[in-house]
Amino acid sequence: MTSKQDWLEMSIQSTPELVEPVSELFQRYGDAGVVVQLEGDWDPDNDQNVTTEPTKITVITYLKVDSTIQNRTAMIEIGLRLISHIQPLGQLESRTITERDWENAWKGHFTLLRIGKRIVLKPTWEGYKARPTDIVVELDPGMAFGTGHHPTTRMCLEELERYVSDGSQVLDVGIGSGILSIAAAKLGASQVVGLDIEDAAVEASLGNAKQNDVSDKIQVYKGSLPHSALDQEAFDIVVANLTANVITGLAQQIALSLRSQGVLIASGIITDRQPETEEAIAQVLTIKTRRYDGDWVLLVAQKES
Known part of the structure; x- marks a missing residue:
């Protein structure tokens, strides 16, 4: 008889600036991805004048x-102590839960979500009667790389809804769960290519693409730019929901991947890192749009030559 697996849930309250390093630490030593829960009065439609922050x-x-x-909990505790030297963190909370409770805990973090005019994100276990114009993206959040509940993912989805048209060629750098690639395919892209340096992300994105019946449109490769499988000037849209450091380092390669008049949709950038990220992008592309959600920034830039 197979014994039931117990799980240790670890959670901590963070500032927006420290979400990234804390998430990376949890991802390294955890076994089932990372959840980022945001609570508070956020206004994603207020663009550059957003002053509210999540409570x-x-x-x-x-x-x-x-x-x-x-050993793994000790490494997490050490890492959190080091991170807290930058800014104070909340108290680390932990509790042991059974396998059944773990499955229910995951489900509690992911709910039906409507984004933009047409996109609906639906957990696999929830029923939903779609409207005729809905673009339904169904996700199994067993590995929570991206679920649409984070502001940067929401903003990227809204911009994909704006820019993707029938026949678009899209590159998703840092594909994660595949949520952005799947949405692009369902919005009309004829081909979507995803890149990720993590094996788990490649596996998760391919599984979610199959779940959404868009496997024929989505190819996923392990690695980053430049990549031997990709041609230059092959894409109408590059979406990169990463970090300021990564986007800054990849700006030139992203520009080489874009066709003339192609656009970059870049997020995962905190406002403190916006100036240097803009500077790197502006050297190779023309910045067209800036959007803000709390401390997060999204940039849209175009290749004009």
């Missing part, structure tokens, strides 16, 4: 209770 940001991960649990 609470909680980062959560789950670890299997096994022979390595003590």
Whole structure:
């Protein structure tokens, strides 16, 4: 008889600036992805005048209770102490839960979400009667790389809805769960190529593409730019929901990937890092749009030559 797996849930309250390093730490030592919960009065339609911040940001991960649990929790605690030297973090909370409770806990973090005019994000276990014009993206959040509940993912989806047209060629750098690629395919892109340096992301995105019946439109490769499988000037749209450091480092390669008049949709950038990110992008592309959601920034830039 197979024994049931117990899990350790670890969570901590974070500032917007520290969500990224805390998430990376949890991703490294956890076993089931990372959840970022945001609570508060956020206004994504207020563009550059947003002044409100989330009242609470909680980062959560789950670890299997096994022979390595003590070492991994110790590494998380050490990492959090180091991160807290930058800015104070909340108190680390932990609790042991059963396998059944773990499955229910995951489901509690992901709910039906409408984004933009047409996009609906639906967990696989929830029923939904779609409207004729809906673009329904169905996700299994077993590995929570991106679920649409984070401001940067929402903004990227809204811009994809604006820019993707029938026949578009789209490159998704840092594909994660595949949410952006799947949405692009369902919005009319004829081909979507995803890149990610993580094996788990490649596997998760391919699984979610199959779940959404768009496997024929989406190709996923492990790695980053430049990539031997990709030609230059092959894409109408590049979407990069990454970090300021990564986007800054990839700006030139992204520009080479775009066709003339093609656009970059870039997010995952906190406002403190906006100037240097804009400077790197502006060297190779023309910035057309800036959007803000709390401390997060999205940039749209175009290749004009």
